[in-house]
Amino acid sequence: MKTAQAESQTATNGATMTPVEKASPQAAETHPVKMTARKVNVFYGAKQALFDVDLEIRDNAVTALIGPSGCGKSTFLRCLNRMNDVIDNCRVSGEIRLGDTNIYGAHIDPVLLRARVGMVFQKPNPFPKSIYENIAYGPRIHGMAERRAQMDEIVETSLRKAALWDEVKDRLQEPGTGLSGGQQQRLCIARAIAVNPEVILMDEPCSALDPIATARVEELIDELRENYTIVIVTHSMQQAARVSQRTAFFHLGNLVEEDETDQIFTNPRDKRTQDYITGRFG
């Protein structure tokens, strides 16, 4: 069920797999912790965007980050693969572990980290190159294929996993930008999968798509859960309810509540969560 790489990763995870407090016993059995955030604070210049966030992200599950605009959910997501590093005045403190490695440790190369923690963005952003090149680019820069045949295989597998193969197999050399919005987003997902990451971060992946394309991407996210850990930022509560197993609610830079998705949507503990999911603000 898991890829070889993910398996070896789980093996190294042993230390952190010691049970932490779980919302439901069922989750503890099936979903070991994949990433752990401890006391994460993020500053943009003098302005603090996140306050002491503690969160565990579980393997083979979809974690949804919800909350009103500007609550810091995207900021938190970008901490998980150090995409915030490229922002000039952004400063991150605290600890985020992938397995048992602190990804903000001194010896960690953010470039390699991003190969292990892939990302899909809000707006589909395929490279203005062929469909094939879009997928092949990542494996090539990471030296994952020595021969053309291997690369062809990676491209095909990635596109199959992203449920796009049948639609594009006859036009792999056509530009990726010529696809429809939904296909482009699935191409971006395939591109992220191609470098064989352990975690895939998705920053509102469906907000630029129509309902039908959204449904396809959601279906895909559900399938990908088998092999990957997925963290998704979404503005749509229905989407969070549909695709995620766990949900974290952010408000004004604080992590208010994190639990099983069912629990959050049916029986939230915090008043703010309740107000938000019932549409009283946000």
Added chain:
Amino acid sequence: MTTGAAPASFVSDAALKRLQKRKAADRRLKYYGLGAIGIALLLLATLVTSLIITGHTAFLQTHVTYPVYLDPAKIDAQDPDKGNYRSIVRDSFAALFPDVTGVREKRALSDILTSAAPYILRDKVVADPELIGETIDFTVPVSDPFDQFMKGNIKRETAEDDRRVTNQEIAWVDRLMADGRLSKPFNTGLLTNADSRFPEMAGLAGAITGSFFALLVCFLISFPTGIAAAVYLEEFAPKNKFTDLIEVNINNLAAVPSVVFGLLGLAVFLGTFGLPRSAPLVGGMTLALMTLPTIIITTRASLKAVPPSIREAALGIGASKHQVMMHHVVPLAMPGILTGTIIGLAQALGETAPLLLIGMNAFITSPPGGILDPSTALPTQIFIWADSPERGFVSRTSAAILVLLGFLIAMNAIAIYLRRKFERRW
């Protein structure tokens, strides 16, 4: 949100009046714009028309064709370089007019031919020594006054004392014409000859080659340097006082008058480094100083225009900073960079002042063989010719300007073509 004011009326007098005023203002604005464009077009049309009117005659050149006997007694068959070609040319020409006998008349007669005629004949014989001893049809340009007379720039009706050609000479020319010996083909010499003291022989080959070499040097220096500087400033430089200072100075550099760059080139490249005077190498280096800020500024603008989503996409799958730049951002910015470079080079092509200061306005009668040979450039050649008093150089100056404009238009057309072809919408 009620304010208490009555809702706007579409039909009240005041409203209609305001409407009329607004429409009139819109119309006025439109006409001002049209007027401005009209004036600009009119000025351009005046410039080009006047250039064509003065310059078009320089694209034709009057030639005379007559039989020349290559007397073996006057040419050294072993070394055809040596020979009394002057006498050959003159005697053969005089043979057409047996009635002309006086020494002065004979000299005046031979003045119809360009003074360079003996050299043209010599080159012909050197190229093909077999010709010695034969009679060939020899075609040479006529000297400038007769060329101008044939083109109508010197009028027959003018009083004899006021024109460069005498009645006697006109009679000779009429006879040559009646014999069908005069022709006015396209003046290929204008593009294939280098500069000369004789307008009928002067051409732009030296200037065009010199400009080409200078631009080549300019491109080789400013293109890589400009891109590297822009990439650093745009993608790597930390935001601090120092980089701000650099930025301000680059923008200022673009506004520095070109003559100052010329002085800099004179002092540094010629004075300190002792590079050869008048060489396209120095010209190109000086022009590169001017082109550099243009390239840096346009390159930065094109790098900025590449959407951040592409950078994020590449970073997100684990590309390093240099991979993001070299695999994605720079290739996507390349059309814009090339457009900026070509426009910068086009500016450099037309630049005169710095080249005058480093001596690229020398009188040089052969095209440069490399970047170290002394040479002129197109704009400096125009400057030299504009300074020359002969009638022939007046039209050649205009013709040279037209050639320069032709190159500029071609370069800008390439820039527009590249932009259109590779333009990307996001």
